[in-house]
Every structure is written in C-alpha cells, then in structure tokens.
Amino acid sequence: MSLSCATCPVRDRAACAVLSEEERDELARVGRTRKLSRGETLFSAGESEAACATLKSGALKITSTDIDGRERILSLVHPSGFIGEMFGPYMRHDVVALGDAELCVFSGPNFAEAVNRFPRLGQALLRRTQEDLYASRELLALTGNASAEQRVAGALLSLARAASDSPCHPATSFELPLSRGELADMLGITIETVSRMLTRFEKDGAIKRTGKRGIDLVDPALLPLS
Amino acid sequence: MSLSCATCPVRDRAACAVLSEEERDELARVGRTRKLSRGETLFSAGESEAACATLKSGALKITSTDIDGRERILSLVHPSGFIGEMFGPYMRHDVVALGDAELCVFSGPNFAEAVNRFPRLGQALLRRTQEDLYASRELLALTGNASAEQRVAGALLSLARAASDSPCHPATSFELPLSRGELADMLGITIETVSRMLTRFEKDGAIKRTGKRGIDLVDPALLPLS
DNA sequence: CGGACCCTTGATTCAGATCAACGAATGTGG
DNA sequence: CCACATTCGTTGATCTGAATCAAGGGTCCG
Structure with missing residues (x-):
C-alpha cells in the first residue's frame, strides 16, 4: 500500500513535515504503509536489511534482550516519532507494537538518499535524534539512582x-x-x-x-x- | 586562541573531517580552542548560551544531578567526540573534564549556521548522534537488569x-x-x-x-x- | 607533620527480588 | 452454554544482594 500523506494524522509534526509538497510526494513514492497489532514485531535486532519508519498512530517499544532472555525496554515511540537505521548495515534493537499501530516504512538506502537530496530532512532528523538522546538519558537518570x-x-x-x-x-x-x-x-x-x-x-x-x-x-x- | 586544524590530533576522525579544506577553514574561524584540567566544567546544565564542542584529547563526562545532589554519569566522551546543543536554547546537562582535555568550542548559532551551509556536516552529526543514542541505550541495558x-x-x-x-x-x-x-x-x-x-x-x-x-x-x- | 582524598575491607541493615497463592478477565473447545 | 486453561494483576511471606555504617591504610600536598 503506498502512502497517502493528505490524510496523515501526523502530517505536520513528523520529520517529513519540513519538506515541500513536491519533496514529500517524492519521498512518499518510496514508502509503504504498514499496520501492526499488539505484540507484532516491526524490526528485529540483527536484521541485515536497514529500514526506518515514522509512526502515524499507536505506540511502539524499542527493546533489547539480554543473554538470560530478560527483556529491557529502552525507549517508547509515540506518534510522529521516527525509528530505525538509515546508515548502519543492520537493525540494532527489536521494535514491537504496544497496541494497534500504523506506520510509514522506508528502506534504509531509500531514506538515506532522501536525506542526501533534502538537507532539511537531515536536519529535522538530527533534532529528533538529539531529542531521543535526551529522552534516553532521562530514563537513564531515572533508573540509575532512584x-x-x-x-x-x-x-x-x-x-x-x-x-x-x-x-x-x-x-x-x-x-x-x-x-x-x-x-x-x-x-x-x-x-x-x-x-x-x-x-x-x-x-x-x-x-x-x-x-x-x-x-x-x-x-x-x-x-x-x- | 583560534584553531589550528593542521596539527589537530582528531583531524580525520572528528565530525569536521567530512568538510573540504576551505569549508573547514571557514568553520575554524568561528571556533576557539579550550583546555581543561581534571574536574573543570565545560558546560553547566541550564546555561542559556547554547554551545558545542569537539573533543581533541582527554576525556569528559556528561552528568546530571538529582534533587538530593546525587550525581549520575550519563555518558563518557572520548577524543573526536562531539558534545553540546546546537538548536536548543539551553544546555541540558553538565559536562566536566575527567582529566586534562583539549577541545574546539563553538557557539550554538555559529555551528548551526555551519550545519545549514554544509549539509554533509549535518549528516556527519546525525550519524554521530545516532551512535551516541546507541551508546546511551547500551548503558541503559547494562544498568537496567544486571x-x-x-x-x-x-x-x-x-x-x-x-x-x-x-x-x-x-x-x-x-x-x-x-x-x-x-x-x-x-x-x-x-x-x-x-x-x-x-x-x-x-x-x-x-x-x-x-x-x-x-x-x-x-x-x-x-x-x-x- | 597534619589534613584531605581515595581506596579497601568488615559488619549490619533494608529495599526489593523471589517464591507462592489467589481472583478477575478472556479465550477455547466440547 | 459451561468446564477449563491462560493471561494479567494483586497481595503476602521470605530471602538476599547491595546499601549503609564504620574503620583503617595509602598517597599527595601544603
């Protein structure tokens, strides 16, 4: 299923909101919609196909599993959030739906090319990634001493x-x-x-x-x- | 003191390594060198002057302090690492030298402008920030259950x-x-x-x-x- | 020499893990 | 429709790993 940005609920909050109409259309051409229900896996750690996605609705968790099989939640993803790997050769963590969710999915290389072509998209992602970093550090501070x-x-x-x-x-x-x-x-x-x-x-x-x-x-x- | 990239020990590993000679010179013009010794503070959380820096030698810690005064180390910074705030209005965390350290320091707006002008710089920072994010999550996984x-x-x-x-x-x-x-x-x-x-x-x-x-x-x- | 750190080691205590049992809600097959 | 299993949350009893409390040694520095 290809994308229909016109009715997208996160149209003006997601990373792609910085693009012009034409640019967005071009990006939309290489993306696909995907729906998940509770517990379904979007990406698995170690997958060698780099991919990324924007969350349109629902919520996701990013997790890692240690050797004893204990799961650790590293981050939550809320609507308009961006996840995935554009550059690296493989996915670093598991990403699983917490409830029913809807996303735009892109292949890593396709998206990387878009970033190349539209520098503002790269900048938007940089901001977003910094926010994710701060969120991760906040969780680190919370679970550290408290x-x-x-x-x-x-x-x-x-x-x-x-x-x-x-x-x-x-x-x-x-x-x-x-x-x-x-x-x-x-x-x-x-x-x-x-x-x-x-x-x-x-x-x-x-x-x-x-x-x-x-x-x-x-x-x-x-x-x-x- | 202004920058002397010619003798920089992280010349080809730091974020600025993606720039051409001329571009790098231009960036160097708005940067300053700074030396710190053990315990000295580079940035303090809440400072309203956005600033950022590349670490040339030594090591830094990024910390936050909770209400009871307990310090939590959120991340370590090693040579060629980048720290700081380009977009936000204030510094999010404390950054302190673990030993003698040497850095290139930039004002937030100056660096943001460079990112605007040199898209490859923005992309390099995006990769780097993603790596920082993964490092943060690794520490989160380590301190979570273990x-x-x-x-x-x-x-x-x-x-x-x-x-x-x-x-x-x-x-x-x-x-x-x-x-x-x-x-x-x-x-x-x-x-x-x-x-x-x-x-x-x-x-x-x-x-x-x-x-x-x-x-x-x-x-x-x-x-x-x- | 005396003081300030920093590290190590031992004794005691306590917050939270583990073990265990149970109730409510949901699903499944007969 | 009912018997049964399963999953999820709550609560209680017990145990334990790491915090806290306490003491002492080493090193650097004025």
Missing part, C-alpha cells in the same frame, strides 16, 4: 505527559500504553513491585486506578519524585 | 574497548579514566560495591590491578557478563 517508588512515579508522570495533547501539561486521566510487566521491564524492577507502588500511590491519594490500565492523577504533588 | 557484578564487568570491557586504538578489540592493559566514585555514579551502584567487585575479579584471576587506576585484563572470559 528508588522503585520514584521510578514508578516518574514513569507515571512521563506517560501522562506523553498522553496529553498539549506538550507541556500532563494529562490528568489516561490509559497506560504498557502492561505491568512492560512497565517493570522499562524501569528495571519487577511486576510485583510496580503493582505494590501503584497500590501505595492510590492509598496515599495521589492516583486512582480505573480498570486495568487507566490512571487518574488525583494529586500529582503527592508522587515521590527524585 | 547485577552489580555484571555492571562492573561490562564497564571494564567497555572502557577497555574505548582505550584501544583498534576499534574492535579491547586493550588488555589500560588506565581507568574514572575514579571509583565516578564508576559507581555511572553504574548506579556505590563506591564500596565497585571496589568489592574489582577485588573479586582479581581474586578470580580475571583482572590484575596495577596502581590505583591501572587494569590488566588477564582473562576477560572469566568476567561475568549478562
């Missing part, structure tokens, strides 16, 4: 921010895109500890759990941040 | 790789660029634990400590990796 309590609190706020349309203020009521197990894998703690911390926050009156995945931030100030 | 033993072992191998001239094979004998305390801050453990693990590895015959900072990798296969 207690389990602080990690879960930090993750809740971070997810509330991501769930909000307005970029600065967090949503007060939202659905977790992650299961308890995934939250645990992201924070480097166990499922049981995540569950206990959520129970504690609810007891303290900081949050309210609604259903399995729903969270209401009743009083974020009560969350114990680092 | 035991203290595995973290220290992983850090030793990583530093051995960085100390080697050949990019793939680790050095068998090298000096740690970090104190025990800094190693601990990077790995999210305590000084005492780092010390104990090094003692353990030496007892096991995996390494030999020479002086305070020297490490011989006697039998890396004995190191307990994740």
Whole structure:
C-alpha cells in the first residue's frame, strides 16, 4: 500500500513535515504503509536489511534482550516519532507494537538518499535524534539512582505527559500504553513491585486506578519524585 | 586562541573531517580552542548560551544531578567526540573534564549556521548522534537488569574497548579514566560495591590491578557478563 | 607533620527480588 | 452454554544482594 500523506494524522509534526509538497510526494513514492497489532514485531535486532519508519498512530517499544532472555525496554515511540537505521548495515534493537499501530516504512538506502537530496530532512532528523538522546538519558537518570517508588512515579508522570495533547501539561486521566510487566521491564524492577507502588500511590491519594490500565492523577504533588 | 586544524590530533576522525579544506577553514574561524584540567566544567546544565564542542584529547563526562545532589554519569566522551546543543536554547546537562582535555568550542548559532551551509556536516552529526543514542541505550541495558557484578564487568570491557586504538578489540592493559566514585555514579551502584567487585575479579584471576587506576585484563572470559 | 582524598575491607541493615497463592478477565473447545 | 486453561494483576511471606555504617591504610600536598 503506498502512502497517502493528505490524510496523515501526523502530517505536520513528523520529520517529513519540513519538506515541500513536491519533496514529500517524492519521498512518499518510496514508502509503504504498514499496520501492526499488539505484540507484532516491526524490526528485529540483527536484521541485515536497514529500514526506518515514522509512526502515524499507536505506540511502539524499542527493546533489547539480554543473554538470560530478560527483556529491557529502552525507549517508547509515540506518534510522529521516527525509528530505525538509515546508515548502519543492520537493525540494532527489536521494535514491537504496544497496541494497534500504523506506520510509514522506508528502506534504509531509500531514506538515506532522501536525506542526501533534502538537507532539511537531515536536519529535522538530527533534532529528533538529539531529542531521543535526551529522552534516553532521562530514563537513564531515572533508573540509575532512584528508588522503585520514584521510578514508578516518574514513569507515571512521563506517560501522562506523553498522553496529553498539549506538550507541556500532563494529562490528568489516561490509559497506560504498557502492561505491568512492560512497565517493570522499562524501569528495571519487577511486576510485583510496580503493582505494590501503584497500590501505595492510590492509598496515599495521589492516583486512582480505573480498570486495568487507566490512571487518574488525583494529586500529582503527592508522587515521590527524585 | 583560534584553531589550528593542521596539527589537530582528531583531524580525520572528528565530525569536521567530512568538510573540504576551505569549508573547514571557514568553520575554524568561528571556533576557539579550550583546555581543561581534571574536574573543570565545560558546560553547566541550564546555561542559556547554547554551545558545542569537539573533543581533541582527554576525556569528559556528561552528568546530571538529582534533587538530593546525587550525581549520575550519563555518558563518557572520548577524543573526536562531539558534545553540546546546537538548536536548543539551553544546555541540558553538565559536562566536566575527567582529566586534562583539549577541545574546539563553538557557539550554538555559529555551528548551526555551519550545519545549514554544509549539509554533509549535518549528516556527519546525525550519524554521530545516532551512535551516541546507541551508546546511551547500551548503558541503559547494562544498568537496567544486571547485577552489580555484571555492571562492573561490562564497564571494564567497555572502557577497555574505548582505550584501544583498534576499534574492535579491547586493550588488555589500560588506565581507568574514572575514579571509583565516578564508576559507581555511572553504574548506579556505590563506591564500596565497585571496589568489592574489582577485588573479586582479581581474586578470580580475571583482572590484575596495577596502581590505583591501572587494569590488566588477564582473562576477560572469566568476567561475568549478562 | 597534619589534613584531605581515595581506596579497601568488615559488619549490619533494608529495599526489593523471589517464591507462592489467589481472583478477575478472556479465550477455547466440547 | 459451561468446564477449563491462560493471561494479567494483586497481595503476602521470605530471602538476599547491595546499601549503609564504620574503620583503617595509602598517597599527595601544603
């Protein structure tokens, strides 16, 4: 299926938003749409076909698996996010859908050529990659020294921010895109500890759990941040 | 002091290596050399003057400090590495010299303009930033699930790789660029634990400590990796 | 010589992992 | 439609790896 940028929900936020109409059309010609449902894999670590993609809707996780088979979530991808490998010869990490998702997919070489031809696209990606780097370092800082309590609190706020349309203020009521197990894998703690911390926050009156995945931030100030 | 690229030790490895002679000269005109000694700060988080730099010699650490004053090392910078903020309005993290270091420093806007003018420079930075992102995620994976033993072992191998001239094979004998305390801050453990693990590895015959900072990798296969 | 670091080692404590059990929701096949 | 299995989350009891507390030695420097 080829791309239809006209109706794209991230038309003016994604990396390709910096392109002119004609440039975008040209890029669209080498891209394909792809739909994933929960748990489906977009890329696998080690794949020798370089590829990249822009996320149009849904959410993804970028993970690595250590020798003992334990999974670690390295990053989450939200709509308009860019993932993948343009230059390297192989994919570095696994990328899996957290829920139903829709993407534009490109081959690495095709996209690299577009970057060559449209310098503004390269610059947009540079900014975006720097943001990803900062996000990665933020997670590193969060999981480095903080207690389990602080990690879960930090993750809740971070997810509330991501769930909000307005970029600065967090949503007060939202659905977790992650299961308890995934939250645990992201924070480097166990499922049981995540569950206990959520129970504690609810007891303290900081949050309210609604259903399995729903969270209401009743009083974020009560969350114990680092 | 203005730049003298002719004698630059990272002349053909740094980001600016992709530029032609004339382009490089032009960039050199807006850059300054700076020397730091151990502990000196290059950038401070929150500084509103965007700036960036290429490291010519020595080593740097990129750190953040949490509310309780605990420092977390987010990344190490080795010669030819690029650091800083070209676009954003302020510096995101602290950058401090681990030992004597020499750099080329640029103002954010000046460098951003160079990126605008020389698209290859932007592409080189994009690659480099992606590498930094992968390095950050590697550290995230290392500090996420692994035991203290595995973290220290992983850090030793990583530093051995960085100390080697050949990019793939680790050095068998090298000096740690970090104190025990800094190693601990990077790995999210305590000084005492780092010390104990090094003692353990030496007892096991995996390494030999020479002086305070020297490490011989006697039998890396004995190191307990994740 | 005295002070300031930095590293090592030992004793004790504690946060979170592990082990275990259970309930709710969802799916499957008879 | 019901019996059954499976997955996911919660909660409790126990155990352990690493933090914390404490002490001492080595080295550099004024």
